[in-house]
Amino acid sequence: MFKKISLSASFLLLLSGCGYQVMSDRDYLKQFVPIKGQAVTVVEKKGDISLRAKVFDSKSCNKIFKKNLIKKGIQPIQLSFENNGKDTYILRNSYIDAALVPTNRVAKKLHWNTSLICVPTAIVGLIFYWPLALVIVPSMAIGFSKSNKKINKNLKYNGLNTWGGDVEIPPYSKVSKYIFVDSSCQGFPFDVSVMCQESKELVTFSIR
DSSP states (O other): OHHHHHHHHHHHHHHTTSOOOOOOHHHHHHTTOOOTTSEEEEEEEETTEEEEEEEEOHHHHHHHHSSOGGGGTEEEEEEEEEEOSSSOEEEOGGGBOSOBOOHHHHHHHHSOOHHHHHHHHHHHHHHHHHHHHHHHHHHHHHHHHHHHHHHHHHHHHHBOOTTOOOEEEOTTEEEEEEEEEETTTOOSOEEEEEEETTTOOEEEEEEO
């Protein structure tokens, strides 16, 4: 009996992917920090403010987001602004001349499919040893649900919200945000602008 339970447990864990880890919020937010050399970087400087845009390829997409968003028609780009002047600049989605994908839609693309994983595992578990399945499957479902919530939180924190809300770039600071471009209806180049809060003038950068 013990051998049967052990084999059943091993099999259920194998089916579940053995791989979900519910990370802390801090560790999960760190997960989206790009790694050098894994993205095409565009740098442009206009006066006191400069923009470094990282355009991700499939490899860096898989590394950072754990899924290839490019295959799903979404091009991730990290916009990193450095303000070396005394003026404050404003970034908003209407200043980006591109078809942006809402971060909540991107999050759904990154979510674990709980039903697709848990239902087959439950069926096989019930065949081999149902008491163990009743313990493991609910735990898996809770774990995947927590991971999906962390993805939502991550994109809300790191992404540029498409429903509004200004992003301030204060004097002598660095600000970084992710944008997600619909590659099916938007190509390169496109412009990204920021507004000087004091003069109300737009400073425009081109991403190629």
